[in-house]
Amino acid sequence: MNVAVMGLQWGDEGKGKAIDYLARDFDVVVRYQGGHNAGHTIYHKGKMLALHLLPSGVCTPGTRSVITHGVVINPLALLAEMDDMSAQGIPIEDFFISADAPVILPEHQRLDDVFEEARYEKIGTTRRGIGPAYEDVAGRRAIFLGDLLDKDQLTAKLVPLNRFFNQLLSIYGGEPVSIDSYLDEYLQAGERLRSFICDTVPLLHQYNESGESILFEGAQGVLLDLRFGTYPFVTSSVPTVGGLFAGTGLSHKNLDKVVGVTKAYTTRVGGGPFPTELSGPLSEELRSLGNEYGATTGRPRRVGWLDLVALKYAVDINGVDELFLTKIDVLGQFETIPVLTDYRLPDGKVNRHFCADARRLSRVEGIYQELPGWNCQLEKMRKAEELPAQVLEYIRFIEDYVKVKVGCLSVGPTREQTIIMP
Ligand code: IMP
Numbered sequence: 001m002n003v004a005v006m007g008l009q010w011g012d013e014g015k016g017k018a019i020d021y022l023a024r025d026f027d028v029v030v031r032y033q034g035g036h037n038a039g040h041t042i043y044h045k046g047k048m049l050a051l052h053l054l055p056s057g058v059c060t061p062g063t064r065s066v067i068t069h070g071v072v073i074n075p076l077a078l079l080a081e082m083d084d085m086s087a088q089g090i091p092i093e094d095f096f097i098s099a100d101a102p103v104i105l106p107e108h109q110r111l112d113d114v115f116e117e118a119r120y121e122k123i124g125t126t127r128r129g130i131g132p133a134y135e136d137v138a139g140r141r142a143i144f145l146g147d148l149l150d151k152d153q154l155t156a157k158l159v160p161l162n163r164f165f166n167q168l169l170s171i172y173g174g175e176p177v178s179i180d181s182y183l184d185e186y187l188q189a190g191e192r193l194r195s196f197i198c199d200t201v202p203l204l205h206q207y208n209e210s211g212e213s214i215l216f217e218g219a220q221g222v223l224l225d226l227r228f229g230t231y232p233f234v235t236s237s238v239p240t241v242g243g244l245f246a247g248t249g250l251s252h253k254n255l256d257k258v259v260g261v262t263k264a265y266t267t268r269v270g271g272g273p274f275p276t277e278l279s280g281p282l283s284e285e286l287r288s289l290g291n292e293y294g295a296t297t298g299r300p301r302r303v304g305w306l307d308l309v310a311l312k313y314a315v316d317i318n319g320v321d322e323l324f325l326t327k328i329d330v331l332g333q334f335e336t337i338p339v340l341t342d343y344r345l346p347d348g349k350v351n352r353h354f355c356a357d358a359r360r361l362s363r364v365e366g367i368y369q370e371l372p373g374w375n376c377q378l379e380k381m382r383k384a385e386e387l388p389a390q391v392l393e394y395i396r397f398i399e400d401y402v403k404v405k406v407g408c409l410s411v412g413p414t415r416e417q418t419i420i421m422p
Contacts, residue, residue, distance in 0.1 A: 002214040003257045004244055007221030008314035010268040013261040014326030014410055016040025019056040019217050021415050027212035028064045029057025032247030033237040034219030035072040037126040039295025043414045050295045053078050055217050059090055068200045069100035070247020072133040073145055075189035098200040099146030107165035107177045108132040114172035123233050124270025126296055134236035145197055148190025201249035208254050216244050222314035230358045233272025241318045260320035262311055264328040267301040269294050273362035276304035276340045290330040307340045308401045313354035315402045322407035329378040329411040338368040371397060378411040384421050
């Protein structure tokens with residue numbers, strides 16, 4: 001059984017927790033898009049770990065971890081994360097990374113900075129060079145991880161590329177980058193990674209054909225997808241289900257189930273429209289109850305109520321089979337909980353169509369249904385029968401709207417705080 005776990009909102013839905021919980025039943029966990037802009041938080045032996053590049057299965061003994069060609073790699077960040085895990089008693093073994101994964105260079109990071117500074121409306125990128133690295137893939141000039149294993153080949157590719165980057169940087173008023181400032185470090189990183197580097201396309205087909213179960217770990221979320229997200233306030237990869245096939249070389253025939261992860265409310269980091277966003281003391285209350293600060297950048301997350309129009313769109317685009325609903329415990333103190341069910345457009349018309357165009361989405365007004373709160377703590381509950389009727393009503397309302405069942409409910413950050421729903 002091969003299962004994909006994907007974010008249905010603007011990232012930070014709790015995919016790390018969901019994957020860590022589900023990984024026990026899988027032989028292989030695969031990251032296939034995004035880069036170290038992701039921040040997947042998991043609790044391991046009482047400690048909070050934030051993974052950015054390594055698949056969340058690394059903490060599950062006996063599970064193999066694969067990073068495919070769809071992921072952009074900063075080799076120094078990857079090695080730092082591997083060292084950090086080893087120092088915490090989590091050795092990185094049974095790990096494979098694609099020779100064809102595009103490399104994030106120091107120039108990409110600097111370009112991310114200057115592009116962002118020059119924008120009229122800031123995207124609020126993580127400034128890790130993700131966008132410029134994916135631009136190089138589309139521009140057919142990318143450096144791949146395998147290039148780091150051959151100094152002559154790397155230098156031959158880097159010299160013209162660096163000239164191009166430095167011209168771009170000068171247009172945007174950025175400092176030039178010298179290849180000498182990082183070449184040796186990148187070559188050494190290549191050597192350290194050599195034993196993990198391979199062609200992950202045949203590897204995954206081999207696993208699949210020998211009946212091993214694969215869990216695909218999506219990063220970011222549908223609403224940050226390059227084309228289906230709230231463009232231009234999006235990331236540069238494809239976090240929707242198509243990105244899985246493009247990023248692994250497996251086909252739709254090799255995917256049995258899509259689990260969509262959504263919070264019981266909504267958060268967003270960075271700029272862009274957010275129809276259910278809260279402001280003032282209520283937003284501060286929800287942010288503090290949910291501890292909504294970015295795992296990668298530490299930025300306070302914008303917070304708001306659940307947007308069912310957006311969730312239905314995300315479910316439909318990804319072909320979601322089952323929901324993993326997270327952080328429902330955070331809503332324990334509210335008398336009533338508003339849920340957005342419709343958009344009112346500037347011309348007064350009401351509909352249930354999500355519009356990915358940022359400008360149009362910023363003009364919609366939310367129409368809400370107030371659902372009763374449950375006024376109690378859910379953190380210690382472990383079975384569906386223990387849940388208050390209002391929680392079941394909240395879940396039922398979501399299921400009826402998006403036409404997909406909630407399979408798992410998360411009532412806290414640890415693996416144990418997960419309820420399998422009947
Ligand atoms: P980039 O991916 O660094 O280019 O950032 C583009 C947008 O995606 C920004 O709004 C980021 O805050 C957002 N973003 C990227 N990765 C994540 C993530 O893992 N969680 C939440 N937001 C993210």
